[in-house]
Amino acid sequence: MNELISTLNDLNVGKVKGNEPLANHTTIKIGGPADCLIEPSSLENLQKTMEIIRTKNIKWRAIGRGSNLLVSDKGIEGIVIKLGAGLAxxxxxxxxxxxxxxxxxxxxxxxxxxxxxxxxxxxxxxxxxxxxxxxxxxxxxxxxxxxxxxxxxxxxxxxxxxxxxxxxxxxxxxxxxxxxxxxxxxxxxxxxxxxxxxxxxxxxxxxxxxxxxxTQPWDSPCAGSIFRNPLPNYAGQLIEEAGLKGYSIGGAKISDMHGNFIVNDGGATAEDVLALIQYVKDTIFESKQIRMETEVEIIGRK
The missing domain is CATH 3.30.465.10 (Uridine Diphospho-n-acetylenolpyruvylglucosamine Reductase; domain 3)
Known part of the structure; x- marks a missing residue:
């Protein structure tokens, strides 16, 4: 990976960082390191980056501002491409x-x-x-x-x-x-x-x-809506009716404001959030026979 980072820097494709914590790039402030994170400075440099990814057969993932994402505590293998000021x-x-x-x-x-x-x-x-x-x-x-x-x-x-x-x-x-x-x-x-x-x-x-x-905890680190609405029902309402608002596992907590938001209440890990998601799924299925599906995208090493 060091050789790859050196190649990308030589090509001057944009900002290149090795072993970059993705907690710094997600709105819930959770996520292990990306082997390599690139913020291309232009579309041309994004294309150069993709050319290297293809020729070297490297795993990749694109992100924007890191909302609607839960990144594994073990991080992401390969290259993470972050679209920022170079494509704005x-x-x-x-x-x-x-x-x-x-x-x-x-x-x-x-x-x-x-x-x-x-x-x-x-x-x-x-x-x-x-x-x-x-x-x-x-x-x-x-x-x-x-x-x-x-x-x-x-x-x-x-x-x-x-x-x-x-x-x-x-x-x-x-x-x-x-x-x-x-x-x-x-x-x-x-x-x-x-x-x-x-x-x-x-x-x-x-x-x-x-x-x-x-109605939503935007002053706390969160990823946005966690579950899709199982229409005609609404995820937040189902969670609130189950009495789960405020329920926490580790540093992950179901928001007191809205049942469909999980906040990082301090030091939360992705494992905490995943455990809380599973607890909600089990509880709602047992009480309502409704299967909850996540809206937040869960990515990274298992």
Whole structure:
């Protein structure tokens, strides 16, 4: 791995760190080390990185701002690619918005609102990147990415850059084709928004943000919603009805504010969180015969 890191540094692809703790790069502040973490300085350098990954047959994983992720205490084998400032360009052409995968979703929603464009109000409190949001079809308040995305530019492992249409992205609830069938990195997205009243848009965003502050523990390290809603039921409500709010294992605790959030209450490990997830699954199944499925993505060494 040292030789690989040296090669990447020689190519000047961006920031390269060996044995980097992923607790520093996830919103729940949990995660063992990545063998190598790269933050490419440009799309061209991301392509160079992927070329090395392919030729050397190295395992890889892309992340954005680290929300919706639980990384193993043993870390991640191979290369972790973090999209950041090197892939964070924004272009607005009328009601069409083209934005890179490393751009903050919250910053995008805020910027767009100032231009009187409607369609991203739901994203005002989602703490992730555009790439991650497209990857998992992020949503809230009755809307999601699939409602506004026209197409996305994907870098695949074979080095090909390909535009996928909304239909080709295979969106469903918190899911896209990229998660299983066609692993790739969202490097750019095109959204079709609509003209609206700036003040009305900002007021709706403020309401959405305040709702999150009042009902969800965003002042504590967490990964976002842990479980998918087993519709017509809601995960948080099922957990609260089971009397599990505040229940903890090790440093992992079910939020007192919202049953579908697990917070790092201090020194939590991924094993603590996984044990708590399993406890919730067992409890809900025993009491309601409902199988709970995780929304948070669990990755890394077993």
């Amino acid at each position: 360009n924004l272009e607005v052409n009328g009601t069409e918005v083209t934005v890179d995968g490393g751009y903050s979703l919250v910053a995008l929603a805020t910027s767009i609102s100032k231009k009187g464009l409607s369609g991203l109000e739901f994203a005002s409190g989602i703490p992730g990147s555009v790439g991650g949001a497209v990857y998992m079809n992020a949503g809230a308040h009755g809307s999601d990415i699939s409602k506004i995305l026209t197409k996305a530019l994907i870098l695949f492992e074979d080095g090909n850059l390909e535009w996928l249409s909304n239909e080709e992205m295979g969106f469903s609830y918190r899911t896209s084709v990229l998660q299983k069938q066609r692993p790739g990195i969202v490097v750019r997205a095109v959204f079709q928004l609509s003209e609206g009243d700036g003040e009305t848009i900002r007021e709706q965003m403020k309401k959405n943000k305040n709702y999150r502050k009042e």
